[in-house]
Amino acid sequence: MxxxxxxxxxxxxxxxxxxxxxxxxxxxxxxxxxxxxxxxRIDPKLESEDALLEQKLLKHGYFEEIQKQYSWKDHWQTPKLRKEKLQTNSKLRDLKKYNIQDIINEEISWERN
Structure with a gap:
């Protein structure tokens, strides 16, 4: 064997x-x-209390207040610096359409309709 x-x-x-x-x-x-x-074994009273607190967090304004108090970071939203960078990049893309001489002479109207 x-x-x-x-x-x-x-x-x-x-x-x-x-x-x-x-x-x-x-x-x-x-x-x-x-x-x-x-x-x-879980106490049903504790489960109902937990559900009540979760519902309160979902109400408008509660989550933002708790976030301010405990300084939690919301990683899902884009940061302010990133938003500013995206805005400036979009403006620069618009400027690339024109000649430099036109921009310097201010012949272009920047007002939107």
Whole structure:
């Protein structure tokens, strides 16, 4: 039942290992259904209180106030410096349409309709 297996190491030495070779019909793999191993009891009053606080946070103005108090950062919004940079880039793109002499002589009207 034991099968010898010869292999070379990094130092180029021959080593010998033995593996157990079991016949196919000697074992059977059995699958069982998963079941709950852990459970936790939660007080329903605590759950309702948590839900109430979550609802309050979703109201208009509450989240901003808490954000000011605890100085949380909202990473999903673009920062002010990035917004300013985007605005200046868009204005520069508009300026590239015109010749430099026209801009210097102020022949272009910057007013919007």
């Amino acid at each position: 034991c099968v010898p297996f010869r292999y070379y190491t990094k130092e180029k030495k021959v080593r010998l290992r033995f593996y157990v070779n079991l016949p196919k019909g000697s074992y059977k793999i059995k699958f069982t259904r998963a079941y709950v191993t852990h459970s936790k």
